[in-house]
Amino acid sequence: MSAILEVDGLRVEFEHPLGAVKAVDDVSFSLLANERLGLAGESGSGKSTMALAILRMIKPPGRIVGGRVVLDGVELSALDHEGMRKLRLAGIAMVPQGSMNSLNPVMRIKAQIADALADHGVRLSAADLDTRIAALLRTVGLRPEVASLYPHELSGGMKQRACIAIAICLRPKVIIADEPTSALDVVVQRQVMETLARVQRELACAIILVGHDMGLMAQFVDRLGVMYAGRLVEVAPIGEIITRPRHPYTKALISSLPSLEARGTMQGLPGLAPLLRDLPPGCAFHPRCTQAEDRCRSEKPAVRAVGPGQQAACHFA
Amino acid sequence: MSAPLLEALHVTKRYGAMTALSDLSMTIDAGRPAITAVVGESGSGKTTLARIILGLTPPSAGQVLYKGRDLARLSGEQRWEFRRDVQAVFQDPYEVYNPFYRVDHVLTTPVKKFGLAANRADARAMIEGALRAVGLRPEEILGRFPHQLSGGQRQRIMVARAVLMKPKLIVADEPVSMVDASLRATILGSLRKLTDEMGISIIYITHDLATAYQVSDNILVMYRACVAEAGEVERVVKHPQHPYTRLLISSIPKVSIARDWLEDDGEQKVTALPGPDGCRFVERCPVAMAKCANTLPPLYRTEAHRAAACFQFETSPELAAGALTEVLVRG
Numbered sequence: 001m002s003a004i005l006e007v008d009g010l011r012v013e014f015e016h017p018l019g020a021v022k023a024v025d026d027v028s029f030s031l032l033a034n035e036r037l038g039l040a041g042e043s044g045s046g047k048s049t050m051a052l053a054i055l056r057m058i059k060p061p062g063r064i065v066g067g068r069v070v071l072d073g074v075e076l077s078a079l080d081h082e083g084m085r086k087l088r089l090a091g092i093a094m095v096p097q098g099s100m101n102s103l104n105p106v107m108r109i110k111a112q113i114a115d116a117l118a119d120h121g122v123r124l125s126a127a128d129l130d131t132r133i134a135a136l137l138r139t140v141g142l143r144p145e146v147a148s149l150y151p152h153e154l155s156g157g158m159k160q161r162a163c164i165a166i167a168i169c170l171r172p173k174v175i176i177a178d179e180p181t182s183a184l185d186v187v188v189q190r191q192v193m194e195t196l197a198r199v200q201r202e203l204a205c206a207i208i209l210v211g212h213d214m215g216l217m218a219q220f221v222d223r224l225g226v227m228y229a230g231r232l233v234e235v236a237p238i239g240e241i242i243t244r245p246r247h248p249y250t251k252a253l254i255s256s257l258p259s260l261e262a263r264g265t266m267q268g269l270p271g272l273a274p275l276l277r278d279l280p281p282g283c284a285f286h287p288r289c290t291q292a293e294d295r296c297r298s299e300k301p302a303v304r305a306v307g308p309g310q311q312a313a314c315h316f317a
Numbered sequence: 318m319s320a321p322l323l324e325a326l327h328v329t330k331r332y333g334a335m336t337a338l339s340d341l342s343m344t345i346d347a348g349r350p351a352i353t354a355v356v357g358e359s360g361s362g363k364t365t366l367a368r369i370i371l372g373l374t375p376p377s378a379g380q381v382l383y384k385g386r387d388l389a390r391l392s393g394e395q396r397w398e399f400r401r402d403v404q405a406v407f408q409d410p411y412e413v414y415n416p417f418y419r420v421d422h423v424l425t426t427p428v429k430k431f432g433l434a435a436n437r438a439d440a441r442a443m444i445e446g447a448l449r450a451v452g453l454r455p456e457e458i459l460g461r462f463p464h465q466l467s468g469g470q471r472q473r474i475m476v477a478r479a480v481l482m483k484p485k486l487i488v489a490d491e492p493v494s495m496v497d498a499s500l501r502a503t504i505l506g507s508l509r510k511l512t513d514e515m516g517i518s519i520i521y522i523t524h525d526l527a528t529a530y531q532v533s534d535n536i537l538v539m540y541r542a543c544v545a546e547a548g549e550v551e552r553v554v555k556h557p558q559h560p561y562t563r564l565l566i567s568s569i570p571k572v573s574i575a576r577d578w579l580e581d582d583g584e585q586k587v588t589a590l591p592g593p594d595g596c597r598f599v600e601r602c603p604v605a606m607a608k609c610a611n612t613l614p615p616l617y618r619t620e621a622h623r624a625a626a627c628f629q630f631e632t633s634p635e636l637a638a639g640a641l642t643e644v645l646v647r648g
Contacts, residue, residue, distance in 0.1 A: 042497045216570045244333055258528045266501070267502055
């Protein structure tokens with residue numbers, strides 16, 4: 001299967017009085033058509049920044065300092081401001097973190113979807129617009145009547161679905177969902193993820209799911225990338241990640257998830273995520289790593305193939 | 318026998334036509350410390366319960382007794398004592414700090430206000446001890462401003478502040494929902510230590526059943542203002558009885574290569590609409606009976622350490638009003 005999105009050597013830096021902070025440090029991966037790719041990591045690992053960088057939505061003091069993003073053969077850095085604006089939503093749509101609270105409280109859902117369509121030059125008669133919006137809402141599991149409601153009349157799960165409806169209104173090739181269910185309880189979370197899975201089937205698009213819940217990743221994505229301190233430290237098919245995680249950080253992320261099997265087994269990660277402007281030498285994970293040796297303290301491990309479709313940045317993987 | 322630390326008796330809270338908490342009774346006996354988790358979705362009434370126990374919100378009906386005295390009618394001195402015995406830890410480790418003060422401020426203030434220490438050196442030793450009790454190194458914390466610390470550190474300082482008061486009960490409302498998964502274990506681990514080593518009872522309010530299972534002794538599952546199921550955590554999680562508890566548990570995505578989470582249909586068919594007096598769960602319940610729509614099921618004591626509010630168990634004895642505490646295990 002061919003790649004729909006290719007990210008190659010992407011680098012994002014933030015200006016800081018003490019020197020540039022590398023928020024995304026030389027990240028490369030490809031997303032296949034119809035694939036669900038997960039990006040996991042702690043807060044500050046660079047996963048949301050990378051999602052924004054793909055869409056070239058990094059704002060100063062941050063800037064993209066290197067790398068290429070290619071969507072379906074089109075290199076995004078070659079696009080001008082207007083070209084990029086058109087591509088957002090139509091080519092790659094984002095469901096940002098906390099998006100359910102980003103709906104305009106004084107506009108009906110219908111008007112907010114119509115806005116997105118109009119902004120991308122979709123001209124429809126009033127009747128056609130109603131039909132299109134009703135169809136979109138049905139796709140995300142909402143009744144057509146929801147169109148005439150205001151956000152405060154919807155539950156959290158319904159609002160999140162309305163955001164997904166806006167994201168898919170131009171049938172994008174890629175949807176980036178940044179922690180789409182972090183504010184929802186588990187029952188509603190499952191319903192929203194089922195909606196996302198159904199939408200993906202109907203649109204035949206690819207999804208990048210950004211988050212830190214390894215359970216959610218295990219159940220939803222095909223392949224998982226794990227980020228640490230701005231670098232992609234492991235990428236592998238999800239089954240491999242769960243059964244044979246190669247990077248010690250991936251192992252730690254999995255074991256920090258509370259299990260429902262045995263009590264008192266929840267393990268934290270020792271130490272704190274490093275400050276990006278003050279990274280330790282060598283492997284950025286070594287101060288928290290149980291397997292660290294001298295080499296890890298001086299030599300930064302390169303990302304290398306460690307198995308079929310599996311890459312890791314660890315000397316011992 | 319002296320009166321228990323805290324007793325909630327038939328506590329109900331209404332906001333206009335909406336009932337946030339319906340007829341809940343429970344007792345916290347300081348002599349037998351345990352962690353009791355209160356689990357439920359948004360709007361289930363768990364935060365309302367916390368606020369009523371903390372005396373921050375008066376109940377619409379029923380009362381809360383502190384050492385046998387109505388919380389609403391404590392004398393100045395008794396209220397002072399209550400404020401020391403019962404401590405709160407809230408959800409947001411960012412909002413509780415004044416950014417212009419060093420974090421020391423939240424620790425020195427209670428020491429001064431409550432006259433906990435004889436002198437400065439004493440106060441310093443107490444504060445350092447409290448920080449160590451929650452797994453922090455005082456030298457890395459004191460003298461810093463809130464923005465210089467991580468969310469996990471800030472939240473542990475809040476737990477340390479509560480510990481300083483040598484309380485008998487800590488009510489922790491979603492203490493880890495805003496910190497990273499990797500740090501949750503550490504914070505919850507320090508709560509567990511407070512119960513095991515310092516004899517502090519904890520009410521742990523959360524929407525996350527898995528962390529509740531990891532640290533608690535007992536669990537109360539709430540659904541739309543009512544207790545759906547309560548009891549010893551191992552029994553409730555491993556063998557859930559109430560259909561809502563079952564739905565909750567099956568909705569948690571598990572780290573396993575068996576991918577059955579999206580396949581089975583989490584969306585329940587609407588079987589019946591609840592009448593004003595019906596079971597709150599009836600519209601989503603896969604096993605609803607005719608009477609569920611119009612009669613609210615009481616809590617049935619299905620096992621020694623378990624009760625469930627579901628007519629499937631009506632052959633079990635009904636739990637007497639206020640007897641919820643009897644099914645909970647204690648230290």
